[in-house]
Amino acid sequence: MAAAPAVLKSEWTKIRTVSSTTWTLISALVVTVALSAALSALMKSQFENLSDLERATFDPTLISFSGMVLGQLAMVVFGVMVVGTEYSSGMIRTSLAAVPQRAAFLFSKIAVAGLLALGVGLATSFLSFFLGQALLGTHHTSIGEPNVLRAVIGAGLYMALIAVFSMGVTAMLRSSMLSLGILVPFFFLISQILSAVPKAKEVARYFPDQAGAKIMQVVPNAMGGDEAPYGPWGGLGIMLIWVAASLVGGYLVLKRRDA
Known part of the structure; x- marks a missing residue:
């Protein structure tokens, strides 16, 4: 039986010695912070052009995470590569x-990669927040305001969970190309399109990205958005269910199929 510390060390070595995974995490941080900063500056200049409803529900914390839409793409790629490279x-x-011991192998890999994604996610969320607030000028908020710290930490956790969810899906599909071919359209086309369709958005709001993103909001129905049947913690709980389901599915496939 392989000792747990040895397995964890082995998985850490695999991840840090593959330059593509390192650069993917760096891209997640840089792209998210840069885009969030640019959109925060743009929001400051366009604030007076917002509708009365949008100004009444303006959420400066959420605005500082505007770049998360591209940052999560890098996290999806990271999660897929961590598992998919083993097969390719x-x-x-x-x-x-x-x-x-297949459970030890899979969950050691996910633990190491998940903690790494969490560290990068938290660094990204804090940098995005402080830079975004500086660029929002008089429309900014502070980390000490109610629920703001929760949202900032939640944003980092959201990025990590996107990566872990992608790992679970890739373990089920056993292919990097197939996993990317499903996850990228799901998060960036299907989820976004359905959330804009009146009837379909009732289902789309329970997708992992739509539900999990609620943890980043401080102001309810931010920017005039629709009211959800759950709050920030409820949304995070829904996302955790998706993540757990993907990990269980990945383990069952690994356990029952030959390498």
């Missing part, structure tokens, strides 16, 4: 020969 390179056979 054929290393899965060697890995399972070294760690025959």
Whole structure:
């Protein structure tokens, strides 16, 4: 039986020695912070042009996370690569020969990659928040205001959960290309389109990205958005259910199928 510390160390070595995963995480941070800063500056200049409803429900905290839409793409790619590379390179056979306990192998990989994604996610959320608030000028808020710290930490957690969800899906599909072909359209086309369709948005609001994003809001129905049947913590709970389901599915596939 492989010792847990040795398995964790092995997975850490795999991730840090693959330059593409490192650059993907760097991209997640840089793209999110840069886009959030640009949109915060734009919002400051256009604030007077907002409707009365949008100004009444203006959420400066949420605005500072505007770049998350692209940052989560990098997290999806990171999650897919962490698991999918094992299959595309054929290393899965060697890995399972070294760690025959498949649960230990999979969840050690997810634990190491998940903690790394969480660290990058938190760094991204705090940088985006403070830079965004500085650029919002008189429309800014502070980290000490009610629920703001929750939203900032929640934004970092959201990015990490997107990565972990992607890992679970990739473990089920056993293919990087297939996983990206499903996850990218799901998050950036299907979810966004359905959330704008009157009847379909009742279903779309329970998708992991739509529900999880609520944790980043401080002002209810921010920017004149529709009221959801759950709050920030309820939305995070829904996202956690999706993540747990993907991990269970990934484990069952790994357990029952040959490498």
